[in-house]
Amino acid sequence: MKHCLSLAFVLMVLWLGNSGYYSPLLLSLGAFSVVFAVWVSHRMDVVDHESQPLHLSGHISFFYCWLVGKIILSNIDVVKRIWLGNKSISPCFARLPMDQKTDMGKVIYANSITLTPGTVSMDIENGTVLVHALTAENIAELKGGEMNRRVADLEL
């Protein structure tokens, strides 16, 4: 039920934000579309904790703030190496453990690795992730496990 309500809320905000017309006719058409879309998704059985991860939304904003900082720092590093040339990079790859229990946690961790330039998640298998990195320091930083721990904390 709460997942349906959250989906209805998101769809309502999307409609209001994208239409820009607030006449009674268009608002009632919007309300009808929202109710219809929620009903169809409920019948399709796709409204659950995976499509509406409400349990994450509390802590995830802090994680995103931290991730934005990381993304800016690693962008500066990669841009520096682009202009310094090929001698400054030392590509390597490694298999790292994942502490996350749920599929959602694993997806967030792998996507966070890919979002920070300099590291790309290549493959996920049996609770490990294969990471390709532009330099050995990038791998060493991920091995330090701060990102891994922060994503695992989100699941609680």
Add this chain to the structure above:
Amino acid sequence: MLAGMVTVLSSACLLLGAFLIISGAVGVLRFPDFFTRMHAAGVTETLATTLILLGLMLFAGWTIVSFKLLLILLFILITSPVASHALTKAALHGNLQPLVNENNEQ
């Protein structure tokens, strides 16, 4: 006064974003193999797009256009790592061997 500051700030965002996109393009041309080029492309799809959209949002102010730009930004930040992951995974399963530096063989 405030309007002038906002214009300066958004121009700075746009210029920096444009510089990062050029850097990403240079990196894609310069780096030696597919996997390292993915990292250079990562610069354009994270910070460069964020800065350009942020600059446009500052130009638009508190309007419906800013909200739409924010939606575009969220969409790009959620889909681009998935696309990068799919590309590298396809390359890996297609038996493309990543170039590895001899100094740090793991």
